[in-house]
Amino acid sequence: MLDHEEAFRIPNGPDYLVGLRDVRGQGVPVIDLRLKLGLSRTVPTPNTRVLVVDITLGERRLTLGLIADRVFEVVAFRAEQMEAAPDIGVHWNSDYIDGVVRRDQGFVVVIDLARLLTAKDLAALGGTDKTKAVA
Numbered sequence: 001m002l003d004h005e006e007a008f009r010i011p012n013g014p015d016y017l018v019g020l021r022d023v024r025g026q027g028v029p030v031i032d033l034r035l036k037l038g039l040s041r042t043v044p045t046p047n048t049r050v051l052v053v054d055i056t057l058g059e060r061r062l063t064l065g066l067i068a069d070r071v072f073e074v075v076a077f078r079a080e081q082m083e084a085a086p087d088i089g090v091h092w093n094s095d096y097i098d099g100v101v102r103r104d105q106g107f108v109v110v111i112d113l114a115r116l117l118t119a120k121d122l123a124a125l126g127g128t129d130k131t132k133a134v135a
Contacts, residue, residue: 001071004048014124021065023052029125030065036116042067055113062125064113077101082110 007019007030016035020027030050034042042048047070055062082099096116101108117125 001074002050002052002065004044004050004067007065014121017124018067021050023063023065026063028052028063028065030067031125033066033068036121042069045069053113055117057114057122062122064125066113077108077110085109 002021002023005021007021009019010017010029013019016031016033018030018032021030022028032042034040044067049068049071050065051068051071052063052065055064081101083102084099085094085097086100096112098110098112101110
């Protein structure tokens with residue numbers, strides 16, 4: 001987890017691609033997950049953080065920075081804690097939702113980032129044709 005800093009902008013990138021950050025000597029693409037999920041752009045505050053995650057895409061591992069409005073805590077969940085996403089009665093694109101986990105403070109939605117990113121996204125983030133079958 002990193003404090004939010006301005007990223008190096010990449011010309012002609014998709015709107016959700018904020019830019020690149022140097023993480024331990026590696027250029028890491030940083031995405032605004034709110035934009036990717038169809039929400040408004042993240043407005044940075046002193047609480048804004050960048051979560052650095054590794055996503056497995058077939059035989060490839062992609063390291064991404066995800067902008068978060070704020071982070072309360074980082075916890076691990078056991079598979080048996082996860083419930084199916086509830087049926088809300090209308091059609092919406094929820095293919096990327098693995099499920100929900102109940103917490104004392106409410107629910108945590110678990111997102112499968114490998115399913116959220118399309119082949120076009122992966123190409124913009126430096127993916128290869130091998131990842132198209134997974135996306």
